Amino acid sequence: MVTLGVVVVVCVIAGGGALAWLRPMVTVTEAVEGPVVEAFYSTGTVQPDREFPIKSNLAGVVTEVRVDKGARVSKGDVLAVVSDPEVVFRQKKASAELREKLQRAEPTGSPVLAEFDAKILASGEMLELARREQQRVTRMLETNSATQTDLDAAMDRLKRNWSEYESLKAQRSAKQIEMEKDVEVARAALASAEWNIEQQTLRSPINGVVLDRPTSLGTRVAVNDHLMQIADVTPTNLVMRAAVDEEDKNKVRPGQLVRMTLYSFPGEIFNGQVDRIYDKADPDRRTFEVDVKVTEGTGRENLAAGMTGELAFVIAEKSRAVVVPSQAVQSERVVVERDGVLSVVENLQLGLRSVERVEIIAGLKTGERVVISPVGEDAPGQRVRTRFIDPAVAAHVNKVAEKDGSFKGF
Numbered sequence: 001m002v003t004l005g006v007v008v009v010v011c012v013i014a015g016g017g018a019l020a021w022l023r024p025m026v027t028v029t030e031a032v033e034g035p036v037v038e039a040f041y042s043t044g045t046v047q048p049d050r051e052f053p054i055k056s057n058l059a060g061v062v063t064e065v066r067v068d069k070g071a072r073v074s075k076g077d078v079l080a081v082v083s084d085p086e087v088v089f090r091q092k093k094a095s096a097e098l099r100e101k102l103q104r105a106e107p108t109g110s111p112v113l114a115e116f117d118a119k120i121l122a123s124g125e126m127l128e129l130a131r132r133e134q135q136r137v138t139r140m141l142e143t144n145s146a147t148q149t150d151l152d153a154a155m156d157r158l159k160r161n162w163s164e165y166e167s168l169k170a171q172r173s174a175k176q177i178e179m180e181k182d183v184e185v186a187r188a189a190l191a192s193a194e195w196n197i198e199q200q201t202l203r204s205p206i207n208g209v210v211l212d213r214p215t216s217l218g219t220r221v222a223v224n225d226h227l228m229q230i231a232d233v234t235p236t237n238l239v240m241r242a243a244v245d246e247e248d249k250n251k252v253r254p255g256q257l258v259r260m261t262l263y264s265f266p267g268e269i270f271n272g273q274v275d276r277i278y279d280k281a282d283p284d285r286r287t288f289e290v291d292v293k294v295t296e297g298t299g300r301e302n303l304a305a306g307m308t309g310e311l312a313f314v315i316a317e318k319s320r321a322v323v324v325p326s327q328a329v330q331s332e333r334v335v336v337e338r339d340g341v342l343s344v345v346e347n348l349q350l351g352l353r354s355v356e357r358v359e360i361i362a363g364l365k366t367g368e369r370v371v372i373s374p375v376g377e378d379a380p381g382q383r384v385r386t387r388f389i390d391p392a393v394a395a396h397v398n399k400v401a402e403k404d405g406s407f408k409g410f
Helices: 002-022 085-105 111-142 148-199 246-251
Strands: 025-030 032-048 051-055 060-065 078-083 201-203 208-210 226-231 238-245 257-262 270-281 287-296 308-325 333-338 341-344 349-353 357-362 369-371 385-388
Touching: 032 246, 032 257, 032 287, 032 349, 032 357, 078 085, 078 226, 085 111, 085 148, 111 148, 238 246, 238 257, 238 270, 238 308, 246 270, 246 287, 246 308, 257 287, 308 349
Parallel strands: 025 385
Antiparallel strands: 025 369, 032 238, 032 308, 051 226, 060 078, 078 201, 208 226, 238 287, 257 270, 257 308, 270 287, 308 357, 333 341, 333 369, 349 357
């Protein structure tokens, strides 16, 4: 009888163990207090705030190249010279024409004005003769030594000479105005020609660095042909230029906090803020460019143009909150395990969400065990076996694989 009882107990224990073993296995962790950040993510490249293309101002031949790729230049430094013989010819022609116009318009030595002065002098003498003749005929008429016809002829001659004299003076004044105008036109033509001469010399618009290999010496170029690229690549003046998806564009605001990782600085987080938001999307990628100014980071002084990384644009954050791993939220619900039985959290209220964590505002307390492995809709009330994962480890399950060094999340 005792033996039978032992056998029954053993069978019950074995059956219970078998039933427990047949229960589904779920992975659980604990709700804890910790920081949570809600953000959206994008990729970006460290770039100068602005690059300056150096282009030919005129058609010609590259006769001088004074810099090479990587050369540091100051504002106003000569970079290259593009020569055009026609431009030199026009400058010399304009200079010669100005000298001629100045000599012609010179008040005291102008041959044109001297000719007018001679004609005016001769006309003045003829006018004086005509006036004396008119006076003589008038006296003779008083003594009946001349007729009225003689007087009329003298008056007519006087008027013709007066008219010619005044006409010559007016012509001289008009010619002087015309020559002064010609001088101004010649000055403008020379200034334009000298400006074109100056445009042959290409100078740096900023203090910066030559980013590419300049066009070779002796190359014939057209107007606006690219010769080289200049930019200020001082680390403090570089920006992280991000490509933000169009669905996230309206979440970006000036001055917004951004946290960044660069593949050149593994494990380091850089802080920055949104500096500029460009209004037009890239038509191919459907992304908007956003410039982020790097404000903090121990490697900031070592930033270099062309470095790439990932950015988290922070929407909101809390330093302390009840959080669970983001994979614990399944179909907008959280399943907990209590005494081996699954149940759905009642009155659940979710808060901030990040790649790794979700804030629980109501319905869950720290220390409660939440399920992070997938469960079905019929999970509530189901008895399960559990495998516990430390909360710190569980929070990192959602991280992007490190194989490409991508952003690690918060």
